[in-house]
Amino acid sequence: MKILFYDTKSYDRDSFESARINYPEIEIEYLKSDLEPRTAALAEGFDAVCGFVSSNIGKQTLEILHAKGIRLILLRSAGFNNVDVDTAKQYGMRIMRVPGYSPEAVAEHAMALALACNRRIYKAYNKVRENDFSLSGLMGFNLYQKTAGIIGTGKIGAAMCRICHGFGMKVIAYDVYENESLKDFVEYVSLEKLLKESDLISLHCPLMDSTYHMIQLDTIKQMKDGVILVNTSRGALVKTDDLIEGIRMHKFAGVGLDVYEEETDNVFEDRSDEILKHSTTARLLSFPNVMITSHQGFFTREALQSIAQTTLQNAMDFLAGIYGPNDIIQTH
Numbered sequence: 001m002k003i004l005f006y007d008t009k010s011y012d013r014d015s016f017e018s019a020r021i022n023y024p025e026i027e028i029e030y031l032k033s034d035l036e037p038r039t040a041a042l043a044e045g046f047d048a049v050c051g052f053v054s055s056n057i058g059k060q061t062l063e064i065l066h067a068k069g070i071r072l073i074l075l076r077s078a079g080f081n082n083v084d085v086d087t088a089k090q091y092g093m094r095i096m097r098v099p100g101y102s103p104e105a106v107a108e109h110a111m112a113l114a115l116a117c118n119r120r121i122y123k124a125y126n127k128v129r130e131n132d133f134s135l136s137g138l139m140g141f142n143l144y145q146k147t148a149g150i151i152g153t154g155k156i157g158a159a160m161c162r163i164c165h166g167f168g169m170k171v172i173a174y175d176v177y178e179n180e181s182l183k184d185f186v187e188y189v190s191l192e193k194l195l196k197e198s199d200l201i202s203l204h205c206p207l208m209d210s211t212y213h214m215i216q217l218d219t220i221k222q223m224k225d226g227v228i229l230v231n232t233s234r235g236a237l238v239k240t241d242d243l244i245e246g247i248r249m250h251k252f253a254g255v256g257l258d259v260y261e262e263e264t265d266n267v268f269e270d271r272s273d274e275i276l277k278h279s280t281t282a283r284l285l286s287f288p289n290v291m292i293t294s295h296q297g298f299f300t301r302e303a304l305q306s307i308a309q310t311t312l313q314n315a316m317d318f319l320a321g322i323y324g325p326n327d328i329i330q331t332h
Helices: 010-020 037-043 059-067 085-090 103-118 121-129 155-166 191-197 217-222 240-248 261-265 273-277 280-285 301-320
Strands: 002-005 027-030 048-051 072-075 094-096 147-151 170-174 186-188 200-203 227-231 252-257 290-292
Touching: 010 027, 010 301, 037 059, 048 301, 059 085, 072 301, 094 301, 103 121, 103 155, 103 200, 103 227, 103 252, 103 290, 147 155, 147 191, 155 170, 155 200, 170 191, 191 217, 217 240, 240 252, 240 280, 261 280, 280 290
Parallel strands: 002 027, 002 048, 048 072, 072 094, 147 170, 147 200, 170 186, 200 227, 227 252, 252 290
Antiparallel strands: none
16 A cells, blocks of 8 residues: 655654554655645555645545545544545545544643643743742642643543542533543533633543634633633634633633644744734733643654554555544444
8 A cells, every 4th residue: 555645744754664664565655745735636646645633635635636546544633624524425535543642642741731831830941041040920829629620531631630630639521421431530510610610721622613712702701710721632622812812801820722723724834923923823922821832742752653553554454444433434
């Protein structure tokens, strides 16, 4: 099987080439360009393409891939809202993803953001580097015996629940489906109750019509004053303009973001100062209680190894005609 691998970073190549030793049937050609209509035509002569959550796998892209004979689209990510599933189904294309690669990696990063915001680690680091050892502006609060509200309790959200429980926090959660493995120490509540009672709110749900902009001005106003908000899931769960208004209202003790709405707009592909200066992410960075990281929650050795192995095994399952939970379109 020949796979065209889009949006390649050096760490992608390293992890996939290391895993490919165990899959001699698979050949991979790596491209730096991401998958979109403009680059889809490059897939001619390949059996499958491999994209990421940022790839544009809409109707036009799928039409071109279908015309080039592509039967399998591999996603090295859990999210797939960037895929026109109906069009893929119409063309009989298999779409396979990596639903759970290292939930602990993302959950640990979420807690790292919460701690960094709460204890002003970034501010303390910069102050000490300037030979200022004063404690002014660095006060936080104990997480112990405070309430953690976890929105979404899949594998990553469940891992975050366990971390918060280990900190001695009361853990409440909101999800359409309750996770039975958490029943001994997690109380499921309504979204309204979670927003009202939580000292730390961490988002771990997929991006769907029902979750798009779930954090906006109305829900922000329901939160406690001095709450910490963390998002390591999908940027569009939060309406950025409303978040900025909430920060200006002094609603938040801190905001930690590893994802942001503009990721889907490729605003950072053009690194010009003018574009960055006027982006909403740049506006967020102007606030001293906001910490933003570069979508690195998944970025551990273990997670990259798991992503590579699962993706390549998905390709082998396709060849063997095996269907399972990694298939986005369940037709068998």
